[in-house]
Amino acid sequence: MVEEGSAVPRLPRFPDHRYIGLRDEMQVYDCDDEVQFRMVRERIDQDDLLGRLRVASFGPDTVAEAQNRGFRQR
Numbered sequence: 001m002v003e004e005g006s007a008v009p010r011l012p013r014f015p016d017h018r019y020i021g022l023r024d025e026m027q028v029y030d031c032d033d034e035v036q037f038r039m040v041r042e043r044i045d046q047d048d049l050l051g052r053l054r055v056a057s058f059g060p061d062t063v064a065e066a067q068n069r070g071f072r073q074r
Helices: 034-047 063-068
Strands: 019-022 027-030 055-057
Touching: 019 034, 019 063, 027 034, 027 063
Parallel strands: none
Antiparallel strands: 019 027, 019 055
């Protein structure tokens, strides 16, 4: 699910978002961190989290905004 040709890996539906949250566990992942990105991508693919609308992005795209919405930082 990594966008082709991207310098930094991103999810295709969230190409401009560094921080992605998973609603089932209320965790926020940093897509600039290779380990975290791999973990979030595997979870999204394995559990069809995009199809089940369990993925969140934040505006502004910051950890602080994710925390304001109840997500915990990994």
